[in-house]
Amino acid sequence: MRLIRRYPEPGATGNYTQVGHHQTAxxxxxxxxxxxxxxxxxxxxxxxxxxxxxxxxxxWVIESLLQxxxxxxxxxxxxxxxxxxxxxxxxxxxxTTMKTKSAxxxxxxxxxxxxxxxxxxxxxxxxxxxRMRVKINEMKHAAGLELDHFISEKDYTDAVAALxxxxxxxxxxxxxxx
Numbered sequence: 498m499r500l501i502r503r504y505p506e507p508g509a510t511g512n513y514t515q516v517g518h519h520q521t522a523x524x525x526x527x528x529x530x531x532x533x534x535x536x537x538x539x540x541x542x543x544x545x546x547x548x549x550x551x552x553x554x555x556x557w558v559i560e561s562l563l564q565x566x567x568x569x570x571x572x573x574x575x576x577x578x579x580x581x582x583x584x585x586x587x588x589x590x591x592x593t594t595m596k597t598k599s600a601x602x603x604x605x606x607x608x609x610x611x612x613x614x615x616x617x618x619x620x621x622x623x624x625x626x627x628r629m630r631v632k633i634n635e636m637k638h639a640a641g642l643e644l645d646h647f648i649s650e651k652d653y654t655d656a657v658a659a660l661x662x663x664x665x666x667x668x669x670x671x672x673x674x675x
Contacts, residue, residue, distance in 0.1 A: 571656070608623055618667070
C-alpha cells in the first residue's frame with residue numbers, strides 16, 4: 498500500500514497546517530493575556546498586593562491554557578491519525594486500517610500501521626509524540642501537590658514541533674494522484 502494524496506485534497510499537509518494554526522492561536526491568547534495583565538497593572542497601580550495578585554492570575558491562566566492545549570493537540574493527533582489511515586486504506590482499496598493490540602500505545606500503533614505503507618517516520622519524532630502521551634497520563638493521574646506534571650511553554654512548543662514534523666514527513670511520503 499502507498500500513502501496517496503488525491504489532488505486537490507490536502508492529505509497530511511492539511512493536518513500539518515492545522516497544528517500550526519493551533520499554535521498560533523495559543524500564542525495569540527498568551528499575548529492577549531500579557532496585554533491585559535499590563536493594562537490591569539497600569540489601571541490598578543503597582544502596589545505590591547495588586548502586582549502579586551495580577552501576576553499570579555496571569556500565570557495561572559497561561560498555565561491552564563498550556564495544559565489544555567497540550568492535551569488537545571495530542572488527542573487531535575490521535576483522531577487525525579485514525580481519519581487519515583481510514584482514507585489511506587480506502588484509496589488503496591483495502592478494508593483494514595489500524596489494528597489495535599491490548600497494551601499497545603497509540604504511537605506504536607501508528608508506527609506499525611505505517612509499516613504497511615512502507616513508511617518509517619524517524620524515531621525521534623514518534624518518541625517525542627510518545628513522550629506527550631506519557632506526560633498526559635502523568636497529568637491525569639498525578640497525586641498530591643507536586644507540580645512536575647505541569648506543561649511549560651517549551652513543553653508545548655516542542656510537542657507541536659513533533660506533531661508538525663510527523664505530518665510534514667508523511668506529506669513528503671504521499672504520492673499525488675489526480
